[in-house]
Amino acid sequence: MHKVIILGTGPAGFTAAIYAARANLNPLVIEGDQPGGQLTMTTEVENFPGFPDGIMGPELMDNMRRQAERFGAAFVNGQVTSVDLAQRSFRVVVDDSKEYLAESIIISTGASAKKLGIPGEVEMMGHGVSACATCDGFFFQGKSVLVVGGGDSAMEEATFLTKFASEVTIVHRRSELRASKVMQDRARRNPKIKWLLNVTPVEVATDGSKVSGLVVKDNQTGEVRTIPADGIFVAIGHTPNTGFLANQVEIDDRGYILTKGQSTATSVEGVFACGDVMDPHYRQAITAAGSGCKAALDAERFLESNTVPAQTQIIV
Structure with a gap:
């Protein structure tokens, strides 16, 4: 069983992984169907602190991933298809075939920009x-x-x-x-x-x-x-990637996960959310990264005061 499983990557998920790994939580990160998130589809990023000459989006995400790996985060390629949050240990199902158990979960699955669905739109994303x-x-x-x-x-x-x-x-x-x-x-x-x-x-x-x-x-x-x-x-809106949750955590009428106060805690104890999946307002890489830090710290503090009997990871 894993102490913490992080669902999704991008700036929020990668930052959560870095902080959780440095806290010796040995996080498992489920990468999702777009490893690295929306920034992997962009070109130059000029508003992320620390890069005065800018940095390409895919490079920034690759750097974050490698930094998380350096401190012990493990990555699994695949899409989370369902979860069971009814009781700890929490159950995460990947690609309808593999199951993992976790003492805590950080959800950073992001929100997808709605598309027009016309020729040339996807091909020219990041090029105009x-x-x-x-x-x-x-x-x-x-x-x-x-x-x-x-x-x-x-x-x-x-x-x-x-x-x-x-x-x-x-x-x-x-x-x-x-x-x-x-x-x-x-x-x-x-x-x-x-x-x-x-x-x-x-x-x-x-x-x-x-x-x-x-x-x-x-x-x-x-x-x-x-x-x-x-x-x-x-600019026709965003869709938070929360369908796999099947309403097991409290969400708003647009599908964004609701968190408590200034924390990243959701309505389910031991489950935290960060990044665009809970932020319909800012939707920036740096704010997502900041919330990923908060989620890892919240998960660490939760685990310090809440333990579950040791179990074995299940893979079917």
């Missing part, structure tokens, strides 16, 4: 297509960008991007926005923001190496045209 204005806005100084979405997140992303871009156009498939009135009014007052409503994105246009625009279809006339742009920011 982004789901995070805070992360990538700096790279579009003096350029023209599009923000796809009609909710508060889209208004917030568009407003933020006006600090860098020469022009920001909000693209939405309806003629009315879902955003709150205050967020709409703030965006409409910004002279850099333009509007393209009642159109459906069809395809990401490229020149072969980078984004050149967005192909859209007018919902009234059926006309298809290409809107030139240097970048496209998809």
Whole structure:
């Protein structure tokens, strides 16, 4: 049986693994279907402290993984398909075939940005297509960008991007926005923001190496045209990766795990959550890493005062 199993990687999971390993907890990390998390799909990261010249996202995640391994963290490749949190020891099932027991669990499975599902979107992610204005806005100084979405997140992303871009156009498939009135009014007052409503994105246009625009279809006339742009920011929301939990911990109406006060403790004693799976607001690598540190410290303190009879790891 493991003292702590960490579900998921990324900045939160890797940091939790580093701290748990240094506390001699010998953590087992289940890597998930995207080892390293969303940063492995990005290019240069310039806002993570300690790298004045920036660092490539995959390199940053590889460094974190190797640092965790150095202190004794073990990694298992696979996807957590279910858990049983009804009683300690907790049971974790990987790929529907392997089972592991744990005295405590740290959940760092993240949240996945919702996609438009159009040709070119995935291929150009990190090469002109982004789901995070805070992360990538700096790279579009003096350029023209599009923000796809009609909710508060889209208004917030568009407003933020006006600090860098020469022009920001909000693209939405309806003629009315879902955003709150205050967020709409703030965006409409910004002279850099333009509007393209009642159109459906069809395809990401490229020149072969980078984004050149967005192909859209007018919902009234059926006309298809290409809107030139240097970048496209998809802001249609995120989905926390909590489906495997089957509501065994308390979550909010959007699926994010709820934690107690300033801690990372969930509604189940001995189960902790960190990173984007419990943070619908910041969604930054550095805040995820910080919460991973907190989760490991919380788990360590929990284990110091709570023990279960020794059992043998089960693998079937």
